[in-house]
Amino acid sequence: MGEKVALAPCNGMSANGLVSRVAVGDCKKENENAISICMGSTSADIEGNNNEMLKKFPIIAVNGCPNGCVNKILENKGIYVAETVAVNEILEDFEVSAKDPFRLDGEAEECVKIIKEELIKSIEKLLLE
Numbered sequence: 001m002g003e004k005v006a007l008a009p010c011n012g013m014s015a016n017g018l019v020s021r022v023a024v025g026d027c028k029k030e031n032e033n034a035i036s037i038c039m040g041s042t043s044a045d046i047e048g049n050n051n052e053m054l055k056k057f058p059i060i061a062v063n064g065c066p067n068g069c070v071n072k073i074l075e076n077k078g079i080y081v082a083e084t085v086a087v088n089e090i091l092e093d094f095e096v097s098a099k100d101p102f103r104l105d106g107e108a109e110e111c112v113k114i115i116k117e118e119l120i121k122s123i124e125k126l127l128l129e
Contacts, residue, residue: 004057005123008037008074008081010064015098016087017064019108023087023115024062027123034123043073051077058082058126060119083122087115 009024010017028034035057042050054074060083061070071081091097091111098108 003127004033004035005082005126006035006037006054006057006059007062007119008039008042008059008070009062010070010087011039011043012064012067012069013101014064015101015108016091016111018101018104019091019098019111019115020062020064020087022104023112023119026112027116027119031120031123033127034119039070039073042077045077048077051079054079058129060085060122060126062115062119063087082126085115085118085122087111090115090118 007024007027010020024036028036037054037059042054059074059079059081061074061081062085063070064087066088071084074081091114094114096107096110098111104112
């Protein structure tokens, strides 16, 4: 059984990017087995100084849009992604959507809850492996 799981949220400027970041933040606050990764710092680290730290725990990439930037950034650095949560795909199955990339309204908060539930499932799965 693992000890921690790293959550890598989307840093994009879409409404689902915001949902990704808030869901990761909430999940990290509520789960002692979750840590988060700053994708800005990871992207800017062209020397690869953070790569060893990024390999320490299994990573869940949380992409806001179909571009899958979180996965691409990590994979371009040779970092393995254990699980991927695609916010846009998951929310297609629900009758709620986020619309503002800067503020959460009631409907966007519902999106956060849905994504947080997916993250919890993924964390539990990885901790059991």
